[in-house]
């Protein structure tokens with residue numbers, strides 16, 4: 001089990017899956033040669049032949065009095081996803097969640113950094129002909145800007161959005177479990193949801209502070225540590241590439257050379273490390 005302490009807070013990583021992808025698939029224009037030239041990049045972040053290793057995982061935050069799940073992966077039995085192998089999954093995510101010592105019924109808060117299908121899937125699970133909340137006693141926090149954007153996309157039938165809403169978002173509203181929030185949003189004394197727009201319009205990251213220690217859960221303002229060397233290159237799904245680049249640089253600069261544990265939502269094991277400045281760009285030390 002992969003977990004970290006930040007003062008009185010612990011963060012535990014529950015990985016649902018991982019995959020190795022060609023660099024240009026994630027970041028158009030990024031070549032295998034350019035990735036190979038990043039000499040500080042830990043080989044555990046790469047697959048065979050210089051492919052980028054990416055994980056899909058939930059991060060579970062335990063504070064002295066709260067249990068919070070950040071992002072809920074792809075989920076089982078979901079269909080209508082644009083990436084073919086994201087459909088009809090049958091993973092052991094819930095078993096792994098329980099094996100890590102967590103009870104879904106004890107989770108009091110779920111936060112989705114944004115509403116892409118790889119961040120909302122386990123909001124619900126298949127129950128009979130419908131979908132039931134996986135965390136029935138939680139408040140599900142969704143950013144209002146983010147929700148409004150994808151609600152519009154749902155109405156216009158954009159991509160997989162109607163399917164994602166039908167199976168992973170609407171059932172939460174039907175159960176009365178959603179709080180639409182404005183950013184920044186303070187969840188507890190230790191946890192603040194901070195706006196990091198660009199990948200999506202209402203994207204947010206999670207700041208953790210406790211007893212003088214600090215951490216940051218990235219969400220998708222960055223997908224892979226190699227982006228620290230090329231922060232201005234857009235990721236394939238960035239809705240606003242210029243703003244995403246600006247946000248990536250701003251957050252990396254804020255973390256650089258600081259005692260802030262950066263936990264990458266899509267980073268493969270070891271997932272967390274520290275950002276250092278590296279001339280005009282950055283590098284990741286694990």
Ligand SMILES: [Zn+2]
Nearest residue numbers: 116118119220
């Ligand atoms: Zn993602």
